[in-house]
Amino acid sequence: MGESMARRQFGEQTEALPEPEETPDALFNQSLEKGIAVLRAFSAQRRSMTLPEVAEATSITKSSAQRMIYTLEKLGYVRKHPRTRRYQLAPRVMQIGFNYLAADTLIDVANPFLSELTNVTGETTNLTEPDGVDMVYVARFVCMKFVPIHMPIGSRIPMYCTASGRAYLAALPEAESRTLLLASDRVAHTQYTVTDLDEIEAQLVLGRRNGYASNREELFIGDMTMAAPVLDGERRPVGAVHVVAPTSRWTPAEAEARLAPAVIDCARGISSSIRTLA
Incomplete structure (x- = not known):
């Protein structure tokens, strides 16, 4: 699969190309799609928006944006500031995400293992799950020591340059991991x-051999992590466990020697537990 095609498959915004005509999907609800697009348009960069800004951010007409905003406001998912008249998300939006966390069996299984991993290592531990070309934080146990980067539940990180992402990719068949890498916008977040695709895939080979992956300040300066994949009963990866090893406290050699074995044991414990539940 070509790189541009792979990126379109996983939802990246690219230059419009001619597409063959497709048979209309009678079951697909475009109004629901637009409503979700409006909710997703709000972010740290767009904390509040006017109606025209909502329409521009979602690439829908102003009349459609008005209907979506009106409905979402009536349902309690969006609210309008009484003075600025700008729209913003309401706390009710969090109910959807919380329902996912409450229903995810993997999180329930992983929590005691993550707690123990934090006790053993003295560092912050996390569980992430895949979504497209990203890993999403779904569980986190924070240590008492200083952590340079705050990553709350729901945060997203790219697979290609993070330990948890590489641990997940390394556990996939090579063809599948390459498809995801081709779909990724592989930008340099730090120096x-x-x-480079070949260099990343070489690291995945090491990850398959060693049972863990690492990230040394590739996403954030001062942040180093060690991760191992969580596998289901079919030996398919369903997530990854990683432990944060700030460069102010750990050298790469120390992290590999002391943290990597603990992360592998944690991931194996979670994997074994979810297999017994299947």
């Missing part, structure tokens, strides 16, 4: 970010 240490590896963006």
Whole structure:
């Protein structure tokens, strides 16, 4: 699969190309699609928006944006500031995400293992799950020590340059991991970010051999992580566990020697537990 085609498959915004005509999907609800697009348009960069800004951010007409905003406001998912008249998300939006966390069996299984991993290592531990070309934080146990980067539940990180992403990719068949890498916008977040496809795949080979993956300041300066994949009963990866090893406290050699074995044991414990539930 070509790189541009792979990126379109996983939802990246690219230059419009001629597409063959497709048979209309009678079951697909375009109004629901637009409503979700409006909710997703709000972010740290767009904390509040006017109606024209909503229409522009979602690439829908102003009349459609008005209907979506009106409905979402009536349902309690969006609210309008009484003075500025700008729209913003309401706390009710969090109910959807919380329902996912409450229903995810993997999180329930992983929590005691993550807690123990934090006790053993003295560092912050996390569980992430895949979504497209990203890994999403779904569980986190924070240590008492200083952590340079705050990543709350729901945060997203790219697979290609993070330990948890590489651990997940390494556990996939090579053809599948390559498809995801081709779909990724492999930009350099720091001077240490590896963006070359061959170099990343070489690291995945090491990850398959060693049972863990690492990230050394490739996403954030001062942040180093060690991760291992969580596998289901079919030996398919369903997530990854990683432990944060700030460069102010750990050298790469120390992290590999002391943290990597603990992360592998944690991921194996979670994997074994979810297989017994299947």
